[in-house]
Amino acid sequence: MPKLAVWKFASCDGCQLTFLDCEDELLAVAARVEIACFLEASSAPGPGPYDLSLVEGSITTPEDLERIRHVRRVSERLVTIGACATAGGIQALRDFADVKEFAAVVYARPDYIATLDRSTPIAAHVPVDFELRGCPPDRRQLLEVISAFLAGRRPEVPAHSVCVECKARGNACVMVAHGTPCLGPVTQAGCGALCPAFNRGCYGCFGPMESPNHASLNHWMRGLGMSTPELVRIYRTYHATTEPFRRAAEEAQRSGEEFGEEEE
Amino acid sequence: MFAGEGDAVDAVVIESLEPLVAGLRAEGYAVVGPVVRERVIRFEEVESADRLARGWTDVQEPGRYRLAEGDAEMVFSFAASPDSAKPYTQPPRQTLLRMRGEHIEEAGQDAPRVALLGLRACDLAAIAVQDRVFLGGRHPDPAYLRRRRALLLIAVNCAVPGGTCFCVSMHTGPKATTGFDLALTELAAPHRFVVETGGERGERIVAALPHRPATAGDLDAAAEVSRGAAERMGRHVDTEGIQERLSAHDSPRWAQVGARCLTCANCTMVCPTCFCSTVEDTTSFTDGTAERIERWDSCFTLGFSEVGGAPVRGSNAGRYRQWLTHKFSTWIDQFGMSGCVGCGRCITWCPVGIDVTEELANLP
Numbered sequence A: 001m002p003k004l005a006v007w008k009f010a011s012c013d014g015c016q017l018t019f020l021d022c023e024d025e026l027l028a029v030a031a032r033v034e035i036a037c038f039l040e041a042s043s044a045p046g047p048g049p050y051d052l053s054l055v056e057g058s059i060t061t062p063e064d065l066e067r068i069r070h071v072r073r074v075s076e077r078l079v080t081i082g083a084c085a086t087a088g089g090i091q092a093l094r095d096f097a098d099v100k101e102f103a104a105v106v107y108a109r110p111d112y113i114a115t116l117d118r119s120t121p122i123a124a125h126v127p128v129d130f131e132l133r134g135c136p137p138d139r140r141q142l143l144e145v146i147s148a149f150l151a152g153r154r155p156e157v158p159a160h161s162v163c164v165e166c167k168a169r170g171n172a173c174v175m176v177a178h179g180t181p182c183l184g185p186v187t188q189a190g191c192g193a194l195c196p197a198f199n200r201g202c203y204g205c206f207g208p209m210e211s212p213n214h215a216s217l218n219h220w221m222r223g224l225g226m227s228t229p230e231l232v233r234i235y236r237t238y239h240a241t242t243e244p245f246r247r248a249a250e251e252a253q254r255s256g257e258e259f260g261e262e263e264e
Numbered sequence B: 001m002f003a004g005e006g007d008a009v010d011a012v013v014i015e016s017l018e019p020l021v022a023g024l025r026a027e028g029y030a031v032v033g034p035v036v037r038e039r040v041i042r043f044e045e046v047e048s049a050d051r052l053a054r055g056w057t058d059v060q061e062p063g064r065y066r067l068a069e070g071d072a073e074m075v076f077s078f079a080a081s082p083d084s085a086k087p088y089t090q091p092p093r094q095t096l097l098r099m100r101g102e103h104i105e106e107a108g109q110d111a112p113r114v115a116l117l118g119l120r121a122c123d124l125a126a127i128a129v130q131d132r133v134f135l136g137g138r139h140p141d142p143a144y145l146r147r148r149r150a151l152l153l154i155a156v157n158c159a160v161p162g163g164t165c166f167c168v169s170m171h172t173g174p175k176a177t178t179g180f181d182l183a184l185t186e187l188a189a190p191h192r193f194v195v196e197t198g199g200e201r202g203e204r205i206v207a208a209l210p211h212r213p214a215t216a217g218d219l220d221a222a223a224e225v226s227r228g229a230a231e232r233m234g235r236h237v238d239t240e241g242i243q244e245r246l247s248a249h250d251s252p253r254w255a256q257v258g259a260r261c262l263t264c265a266n267c268t269m270v271c272p273t274c275f276c277s278t279v280e281d282t283t284s285f286t287d288g289t290a291e292r293i294e295r296w297d298s299c300f301t302l303g304f305s306e307v308g309g310a311p312v313r314g315s316n317a318g319r320y321r322q323w324l325t326h327k328f329s330t331w332i333d334q335f336g337m338s339g340c341v342g343c344g345r346c347i348t349w350c351p352v353g354i355d356v357t358e359e360l361a362n363l364p
Helices: A014-020 A023-032 A062-073 A083-087 A090-096 A099-106 A139-151 A162-169 A174-178 A214-223 A228-235 A243-258 B018-026 B121-135 B142-149 B200-207 B216-230 B253-260 B266-270 B316-335 B356-361
Strands: A003-008 A034-038 A050-056 A075-081 A130-132 B012-014 B030-037 B040-045 B056-061 B064-069 B093-100 B103-106 B114-119 B151-156 B182-187 B192-197 B277-283 B290-296
Touching (some): A014 A050, A014 A075, A014 A139, A050 A062, A050 A083, A050 A139, A062 A075, A075 A083, A075 A139, A083 A090, A083 A130, A130 A139, A162 B266, A162 B290, A214 A228, A214 A243, A214 B253, B018 B030, B040 B064, B114 B121, B121 B142, B121 B151, B121 B316, B142 B151, B182 B200
Parallel strands (some): A003 A050, A050 A075, A075 A130, B030 B114, B114 B151, B151 B182
Antiparallel strands (some): B030 B040, B056 B064, B093 B290, B277 B290
């Protein structure tokens, strides 16, 4: 039976919980694979090597740098799950600031803290076979990826916009109908358009879609009343350092200067 | 074969929609009509005519839709809803095949009896376009045919066209002339509906309703509704020489619209004629089966034109040009009719307000 391992790096454990939340399918998964190493579910890890490793979390400590190389060595296939492992996560906001300053403000003894200046995705350090987006990933997509790897086929994880799923689900566009700013048009599908289905704009937690046009969207969202700091903030969340969203925030700053707005 | 292909009979007048809704439900139809949900006119199943969006209207412009209070008495005082008949003729997602081991079986596709109440002339024209696409070629789609036969089409002649409407330019409206089982024109003072039938099925339904013959006054008032609507189109397209104009593949205009286009695919999703789909194969953990699923796709996705691992139309401009050119020009070569019915949905529901009528007007 193929052996599965689940690993955690800098993260909130939400992606692993998504796996545990597959209540209806979990026993079926366990019948097809040996869940050999999964500390969130069992404190008795089995020995490697593993056929498939699911990796949650980003690389933020010197020890992580070593451990991810070990994980790669003992894994036939390595799939990252979630925004942290795939894009550095919310903790990548440190990339725009001085992490030593943060540590000095937060901790009584900052010298006890061993942390890197940046939060980086797993693929920045080791080869990754597939990156599953989302904060957290979608349960269906997680099962699809595991299922595809077991079957030796390409996972069906489209890279188009959230809008495609949103309209197929039967939602009306919240931006058009309510004037609610929404990152759906520049964000990759996968969540099933969860937030727009509840009349919220998309927060972009699945990261940039295949051909994001942030300049056009930013221009329109300014018309809906968003300021430059607000625009920068919505891109600097889960995928702050993923290239298209990094550029989207920079574009907002640049075009804000053209608009003659003052920075906060 | 379908509604609207029999001889017309004399119009009648009904005073309430309630007997119609109740009668259709008694015949086993799910009645789907316009209701207000989340500040948008949506098409949903209704159990009673009371549930319909009476008293509401809408304000539509490029990239903007707002619900507004209208004449409290009127039931249909709004323009196109984001919903067309498409989800009922071509569901967003359907299972085609199921496989277990070597055994493959076709999935039985539902063809529910649905009465669509409140379709507009543009929606009927869009259904005719889809009929041509799915039934007109050498390989008619049997599942489409089953769904299509199970649909009962009740049109409403537009009284209040939207700011993005241009059915007059596309010669599809505002008055429904064909393709319906019943066509209603809503009149005020006193509130009533003139009902035309488009075939035997419609006649049978009307015969079972409380009604009276339409007078010359009723018919004049109904004609005035359509005349007035035709004069209040929010948009216009000059279709003269449109195929020649769209052959301007090198126009700088494409790069300009490409810079605005989000390639989000909203226009194709809300378009009542866009029919492109893709298939996905999935495997299931729980029961050991595999499924082949057909779902809506769009020429704005990169996967749509992926050949040999790379997209043929990688640029935004290329994808926008493909869509607009197909819709207004090569569709005519392919199917003998335009792919656009002038409903204006792609203009209203484009998140950044790209206006096809403006793009067409600005081509050389």
